[in-house]
Amino acid sequence: MDFSKPPSTHAYNQEDVREILNMAIADSSTLDADLSHPQLLEISQELNISPESLA
Helix, strand or coil: CCCCCCCCCCCCCHHHHHHHHHHHHHCCCCCCCCCCHHHHHHHHHHCCCCHHHHC
């Protein structure tokens, strides 16, 4: 997968989303601190993940 220039309109399949998120989480410079529960809920909302699925 080429991440150098993301297309302006691109749909990511579930496997790609997992890979992207895992890479971002693994990069310790990405997160300055642990995520709070409200932050996690906000991220999941942006990804259209229900609170029930998150739980």
